[in-house]
Amino acid sequence: xxxxxxxxxxxxxxxxxxxxLPFERLEPQQRLRRGSAPxxxxxxxxxxxxxxxxxxxxxxxxxxxxxxFSSAVISPTESEQDEISSNGNSGSVDVAFRKIxxxxxxxxxxxxxxxxxxxxxxxxxxxxxxxxxxxVYAASQYGQPCGVDTVTREMKxxxxxxxxxxWLGSRTSPEKSGVAAYKTVELDNYLGCLSTQHRESExxxxxRFLSFFKxxxxxxxxxxxxxxxxxxxxxxxVKGKRIPVLSEMxxxxxxxxxxxxxxxxxxxxxxxxxxGRAANAIEKLHATKIANDMKEEFNISNIVFVDDGxxxxxxxxxxxxxxxxxxxxxxxxLPESHDxxxxxxxxxxxxxxxxxxxxxxxxxxxxxxxxxxEQLDLTADDVFIVDHEIYGIWVWVGKRANDKERxxxxxxxxxxxxxxxxxxxxxxxxxxxxYEPVEFKMLFSAWKDDVKGGKPSILVSKYDALTMExxxxxxxxxxxxxxxxxxxxxxxxxxxxxxxxxKERHGYFFSGDCYIVLYTYGTSxxxxxxxxxxxGLHATQEDINSTTLKLNEIDxxxxxxxxxxxxxxxxxxxxxxxxxxxxxxxxxGKGTDYDVKPFRGKKAYVWSGNYSTGDQREMAKGxxxxxxxxxxxxxxxxxxxxxxxxxxxxxxxxARNDSDPRPPRLFHCNSVNGNFNGKFxxxxxxxxxEVFVSSS
Numbered sequence: 001x002x003x004x005x006x007x008x009x010x011x012x013x014x015x016x017x018x019x020x021l022p023f024e025r026l027e028p029q030q031r032l033r034r035g036s037a038p039x040x041x042x043x044x045x046x047x048x049x050x051x052x053x054x055x056x057x058x059x060x061x062x063x064x065x066x067x068x069f070s071s072a073v074i075s076p077t078e079s080e081q082d083e084i085s086s087n088g089n090s091g092s093v094d095v096a097f098r099k100i101x102x103x104x105x106x107x108x109x110x111x112x113x114x115x116x117x118x119x120x121x122x123x124x125x126x127x128x129x130x131x132x133x134x135x136v137y138a139a140s141q142y143g144q145p146c147g148v149d150t151v152t153r154e155m156k157x158x159x160x161x162x163x164x165x166x167w168l169g170s171r172t173s174p175e176k177s178g179v180a181a182y183k184t185v186e187l188d189n190y191l192g193c194l195s196t197q198h199r200e201s202e203x204x205x206x207x208r209f210l211s212f213f214k215x216x217x218x219x220x221x222x223x224x225x226x227x228x229x230x231x232x233x234x235x236x237x238v239k240g241k242r243i244p245v246l247s248e249m250x251x252x253x254x255x256x257x258x259x260x261x262x263x264x265x266x267x268x269x270x271x272x273x274x275x276g277r278a279a280n281a282i283e284k285l286h287a288t289k290i291a292n293d294m295k296e297e298f299n300i301s302n303i304v305f306v307d308d309g310x311x312x313x314x315x316x317x318x319x320x321x322x323x324x325x326x327x328x329x330x331x332x333x334l335p336e337s338h339d340x341x342x343x344x345x346x347x348x349x350x351x352x353x354x355x356x357x358x359x360x361x362x363x364x365x366x367x368x369x370x371x372x373x374e375q376l377d378l379t380a381d382d383v384f385i386v387d388h389e390i391y392g393i394w395v396w397v398g399k400r401a402n403d404k405e406r407x408x409x410x411x412x413x414x415x416x417x418x419x420x421x422x423x424x425x426x427x428x429x430x431x432x433x434x435y436e437p438v439e440f441k442m443l444f445s446a447w448k449d450d451v452k453g454g455k456p457s458i459l460v461s462k463y464d465a466l467t468m469e470x471x472x473x474x475x476x477x478x479x480x481x482x483x484x485x486x487x488x489x490x491x492x493x494x495x496x497x498x499x500x501x502x503k504e505r506h507g508y509f510f511s512g513d514c515y516i517v518l519y520t521y522g523t524s525x526x527x528x529x530x531x532x533x534x535x536g537l538h539a540t541q542e543d544i545n546s547t548t549l550k551l552n553e554i555d556x557x558x559x560x561x562x563x564x565x566x567x568x569x570x571x572x573x574x575x576x577x578x579x580x581x582x583x584x585x586x587x588x589g590k591g592t593d594y595d596v597k598p599f600r601g602k603k604a605y606v607w608s609g610n611y612s613t614g615d616q617r618e619m620a621k622g623x624x625x626x627x628x629x630x631x632x633x634x635x636x637x638x639x640x641x642x643x644x645x646x647x648x649x650x651x652x653x654x655a656r657n658d659s660d661p662r663p664p665r666l667f668h669c670n671s672v673n674g675n676f677n678g679k680f681x682x683x684x685x686x687x688x689x690e691v692f693v694s695s696s
Contacts, residue, residue, distance in 0.1 A: 093190040094183060100137070102191060103160065107150040107212065108137045110183075112176045117183050122148075126213040129222045130169035130202055133180035137187065138163045138212060143438070147212040161435070162195035164188060165209050169219070170202040185407070194435050197410055201425035205245070206392070208439065216244035216286065233325045236264040236290075244286035252325055258334040259308055262287045266294055270302040270321055277308040278336060308333060351443060356383040356395075356405070356412060363408075365416055372445040380433055383409055385416055386443055392427035393417055394440055399433040481530070484578040486521030492591060493547045507580040511536040511569060512590035514547040516554065518562075519579060529562035531555060532576060537569045538589070583623060604628040605640065611654045 096110055096117040109120040112133045120134070125148045128134060140146040142159040164187055166180040181199075188195045200209050202219060210217060235249040235256060246264070249256045257263060258276060262283045265272035271291045275284050291303050304318050311328055312319065322328075353369040365385060369377055378384055380398035383405045387393060395413040397406050410430045417426050431440050441447040490506055491498040493514040501515075509515060517532040533551050535544055555562050567576055569586060577584055604624040608617050610633045621628065631640055641647040 094186060097187050097190055100139075100190070101152075101154060103156075104139065104152050104154045105141065105146070105150055106137065106139045106152045107146055107148060110135045110137075112179050112183075115175065115179055117179075126215060127218045127220065128167060128169065128202075129220055131171045131173075131222055132169050133172045133176040134167045135180055135184060135187070136165040136167060136209070136212065138165075145211070147214060149214070161437070162191050163198065163208065163437070164191075164195045165198040165200050165206075167200040167205070167209070168202065181410075185410075193406060194432055196432070196435065196437050197430040199410065199414070199428040201427070203247070204423075204425040204427060206427050206429070207242075208437070210240070210243040210245070213243060216240070216246060216290070218246045218248075220248045221250065231268060233265065233267040236266065238262045238264060238283050238287040238290065240286065241280060241282045244283070244290065246290055254326060254330055254332045257332070258336055260336040264291055264294070265322075265325065266298075267321070267325060269300065270304055270318070271295060271300055272304050272306050272322060274306045275308060276333070279308075350389065352387045353377055354385040354387065354416075356385060363412060365412075373443060375444050375447050378433075383412075385413055386440075387416075387420070388443065389422070390426070392429060393422075394443070395428070395430045396436070396440070397430065397432050481575060482521050484575070484581070486519055488579055489518040489520075491516045491550070493543050493550065495542070496546050498550050507583055508585050508587065509534060509536065509569075510587045510589055510591040512538040512540075512588075514539045514543045516547060516551055517576075517579070518554065529558050531562045531564045532567050533564070534567045534572075534576075535569065536586075582619065585623065605631055607631045607633070607636075607640075609633045610652075
């Protein structure tokens with residue numbers, strides 16, 4: 001990503017020479033004055049706006065009231081123009097959006113120029129100006145990454161995931177931010193109101209937004225390029241541990257230096273990398289890469305590293321060059337930047353859930369829960385706000401919420417931010433019921449996706465290579481490595497010893513035991529090994545520790561060529577179940593010696609609950625053998641209950657399947673100031689200096 005040599009600004013043209021926005025087609029007395037902000041009527045608490053931007057009548061006179069901890073009344077008179085514009089009526093779509101294929105992956109960026117949406121050239125992706133507003137569109141198959149390298153490709157199968165971000169520079173005008181918000185709603189309507197909308201502010205971008213730009217983001221000041229016919233030295237600050245953000249400072253001065261950041265000083269002959277004594281090592285690496293890019297782009301010969309407090313130890317030539325731009329006698333370095341602890345370890349953030357409702361023209365936000373959130377707290381008829389304080393505000397729109405609540409969700413969330421007196425650059429995101437991104441799901445203690453859309457079952461008993469090739473999503477979900485026809489060896493952990501299980505007893509486990517399963521597959525010339533350790537829910541810690549030791553011993557005997565996998569009872573993977581041909585029986589308690597002849601009854605019963613499925617019944621029949629009696633819930637005979645000790649009450653509710661309540665997550669772990677910090681990370685990019693922990 002190179003630094004543009006010219007500004008992205010175009011010459012200002014007359015408003016008559018462009019296509020008017022919807023509100024400009026109204027009567028003159030309703031029209032906003034060009035270049036002016038909305039006119040507020042001081043006599044009433046309502047804004048005199050053109051009809052395309054007008055609030056509904058029931059919302060036009062919200063009373064001002066103080067925000068309470070448990071509830072808040074949001075007043076639109078305090079909303080900025082971009083929040084008002086987010087209510088816009090988008091009956092027609094902008095010509096810039098018409099080329100979007102809703103069924104295709106894509107990554108596009110537009111810039112607001114002269115109140116119009118203008119496509120940004122791809123070679124400028126990742127470069128933003130702090131006086132501008134942008135719209136970023138990312139479409140991918142659900143759960144797949146997206147970014148500058150995304151190739152537009154039509155998806156015939158699979159669910160699409162849409163994200164629309166409008167990015168606001170710190171010095172953008174209200175008119176530009178208003179158009180960006182309005183056009184974001186217009187694009188969302190064009191996509192069927194199924195996109196996740198993000199309000200991004202300079203300096204507080206969301207991790208998803210930054211992940212689009214793998215080579216980093218550059219935020220520049222256009223006037224420094226426009227007003228200087230001849231090159232002048234510039235100062236840049238480098239922030240970000242995963243994705244670097246290069247921000248241009250207003251001028252080259254000691255006023256912007258602090259000991260917790262890394263700065264790049266770009267001069268005509270030399271690039272200086274100044275590293276604060278408390279700066280992060282990863283940011284120093286990012287700064288080095290950026291300096292190398294600048295060196296090649298501007299044909300500069302030298303890159304010089306300068307440590308905080310050791311400026312005078314530079315060589316005479318470099319010290320004179322450095323002093324020419326930053327006088328050493330005027331050196332003044334702050335101990336740390338204002339936002340150095342924004343994402344620090346000392347920050348703690350609570351999480352609260354609010355229900356949004358309207359009563360007699362008043363839009364009320366009432367707290368209904370704090371602490372760990374449950375998915376069942378959300379109802380499809382309402383709109384909810386998830387308050388995660390400094391980490392962002394989320395507004396969730398139920399699928400049965402009315403059009404008015406849908407259209408005003410993002411604006412009302414911004415009003416909530418103001419009432420809570422959170423920073424103006426707090427991230428605000430609107431999500432739609434049924435299309436929640438993974439970041440939103442992680443805010444809840446458990447989240448189960450709706451499987452009514454025909455999501456394939458992961459209990460695959462037969463491997464079909466052609467099916468897996470035609471349905472890559474199914475292959476990825478099941479994680480099948482072969483057809484399960486390899487050889488199988490199973491050991492049970494008995495105190496500190498291992499006992500091999502006879503082949504005829506494969507597939508019979510006990511919840512109080514631990515087992516090691518060695519699966520060998522491949523060809524005779526190249527065999528591969530997969531080592532599973534299965535841990536029962538009631539196994540002792542001694543057995544678990546012994547299992548780990550024995551697993552490593554077996555792996556050493558195999559020349560450490562095997563792959564190890566840890567399996568917890570009730571969380572068996574599809575491939576593990578496939579090894580037993582779909583028949584795995586788990587008994588309660590600890591197993592005994594396997595030379596004891598098991599007791600066999602004369603008759604078998606298959607009891608089917610009211611909420612059971614046909615597939616479950618068929619699998620149960622396979623366990624029972626040929627001679628069995630099928631009994632449906634509610635139609636049991638007394639003889640059946642007599643076998644169980646008599647009829648008694650039992651749970652008749654649908655059992656909640658918590659075997660896999662969360663998708664696997666990746667945490668980025670680092671040690672800063674002696675504290676070990678783990679943070680959820682989506683980028684899945686590992687480096688040699690980082691530790692990642694996977695959780696499921």
